[in-house]
Amino acid sequence: MKFKKIIGNLVVFEALLLHVGHGEELLNQRVPHLVLHLFSRYEHLFMRAINYLAMRDWIHRFKITKRIVDRVSRLVIKNINGEILTLEESCRLIEEISRRGYTIAIGTCPCRRARNQLSDEMPNNTDMVFGRWAEEYIENYPGLYEKIDREKALKLVKEFEDYGYFHQLYGWTSPENSTFVLCNCAPEVCIPLQAQRARGYISFRKGRNIAFVNEEKCVGVKDCGICFKRCPFGARFESGGKSAVDTEICYGCGLCVNTCRGGASGLRRESKRELIFADQILD
Numbered sequence: 390m391k392f393k394k395i396i397g398n399l400v401v402f403e404a405l406l407l408h409v410g411h412g413e414e415l416l417n418q419r420v421p422h423l424v425l426h427l428f429s430r431y432e433h434l435f436m437r438a439i440n441y442l443a444m445r446d447w448i449h450r451f452k453i454t455k456r457i458v459d460r461v462s463r464l465v466i467k468n469i470n471g472e473i474l475t476l477e478e479s480c481r482l483i484e485e486i487s488r489r490g491y492t493i494a495i496g497t498c499p500c501r502r503a504r505n506q507l508s509d510e511m512p513n514n515t516d517m518v519f520g521r522w523a524e525e526y527i528e529n530y531p532g533l534y535e536k537i538d539r540e541k542a543l544k545l546v547k548e549f550e551d552y553g554y555f556h557q558l559y560g561w562t563s564p565e566n567s568t569f570v571l572c573n574c575a576p577e578v579c580i581p582l583q584a585q586r587a588r589g590y591i592s593f594r595k596g597r598n599i600a601f602v603n604e605e606k607c608v609g610v611k612d613c614g615i616c617f618k619r620c621p622f623g624a625r626f627e628s629g630g631k632s633a634v635d636t637e638i639c640y641g642c643g644l645c646v647n648t649c650r651g652g653a654s655g656l657r658r659e660s661k662r663e664l665i666f667a668d669q670i671l672d
């Protein structure tokens with residue numbers, strides 16, 4: 390019964406995604422209100438289904454079930470426009486969104502709700518939604534989402550960074566109906582990241598930066614190693630006792646930079662990487 394319900398939700402969601410179109414077209418397309426409404430109402434169920442499908446070994450053992458899940462995953466990934474932002478980019482995004490007068494709301498992370506992983510020590514309310522979506526969430530989840538102003542949003546996003554949460558932007562935009570979510574993700578809870586680790590499904594693009602290390606300033610992995618703990622993507626490795634970055638793996642999230650003990654870590658812009666979605670707002 391439970392399984393039927395999950396499949397039913399996926400079918401409905403797939404139909405909705407097909408209805409709104411594909412890829413970059415979406416970025417400038419007016420998103421039907423029905424899609425926003427249903428997604429804001431049933432997001433936790435959708436996330437629960439994704440979590441279930443990605444984490445069950447039996448699904449990936451059988452060709453047929455694996456094919457279905459791969460297809461659904463590709464379809465979702467193609468349409469949700471996820472990309473990694475640094476703290477500085479997240480703050481600029483909030484500034485710009487607030488300048489344009491969009492509503493900002495904060496609510497409980499849907500991945501935490503989907504996985505029943507609410508924390509007593511770490512922040513749970515990390516799902517920052519903007520524009521039409523924010524209004525939908527406030528309406529559909531009174532008590533779970535609340536409207537916040539620019540100052541509070543900026544303060545929160547900095548606190549999340551301190552906790553080691555990385556920032557991802559998702560959404561669609563159009564002049565009439567812009568709608569975004571800035572997920573501030575705890576790596577051990579984030580379903581997209583867990584699905585990536587477990588099955589290789591990548592639902593968000595890399596950011597436009599890559600981390601680097603000034604070897605002379607690095608105090609050494611044995612004595613420090615903070616950047617290893619901070620990196621959600623496992624992009625750090627040891628070289629001659631110092632920390633180094635695997636540039637193929639680095640997502641450019643910047644979590645390793647502000648906490649680097651020797652001030653050795655930095656970010657540089659990578660010309661081949663773009664923020665297709667956030668660039669419409671940031672530059």
Ligand code: SF4
Pocket residue numbers: 602606607608609610613614615616617631632648649650651652653654
């Ligand atoms: S946090 Fe900075 S100083 Fe510490 S190991 Fe990493 S690069 Fe070196």
Ligand code: SF4
Pocket residue numbers: 599600619620621622623624625634638639640641642643644645646
């Ligand atoms: S190396 Fe730094 S910037 Fe790159 S993914 Fe890891 S934490 Fe993020």
